Amino acid sequence: MQDEIVKSLKESGLKITTVRTRILEILNISIKPLTVHKILSEIDVNKTTIYREIDILLKAGYLNKVDFGDGNKRYELSSLDHHHHLVCIKCHAVEDVVLKETLFNEENLISLTNKFKVSYHNLEFFGYCHNCQ
Secondary structure, three states, X not given: OHHHHHHHHHHHOOOOXXXXXXXXXXXXXXXXXXXXXXXXXXXXXXXXXHHHHHHHHHHXXXXXXXXXXXOOEEEEEOOOOOOEEEEEOOOOOEEEEOOOOOOXXXXXXXXXXXXXXXXXXXXXXXXXXXXXX
């Protein structure tokens, strides 16, 4: 995986730094979006460096920002297949979910009806996981 990350960073013209590469590796093995706090627990650098690197990776299109409405921004790789999240409001478990129908038609309808160009969307489902029901 590290070879792929280095190759991708080179192709995009971004500098290959240890922190940048490590952030991408951590997010690659994660099964859910991670907060800066969680990423920091895996890398021994200061918080400012992590925020700066995440900002660079966001702008370069490597990461997506995910917001579950709890005040904590989370990050995941943008290279993942398009998906949404199931979030348990009791234990905070997060699971990816792929919708059988795309929202492409809805986005087109919004664009036409509201004269609004949709760039992206976030859709999260909140409820109780199997263990918390």
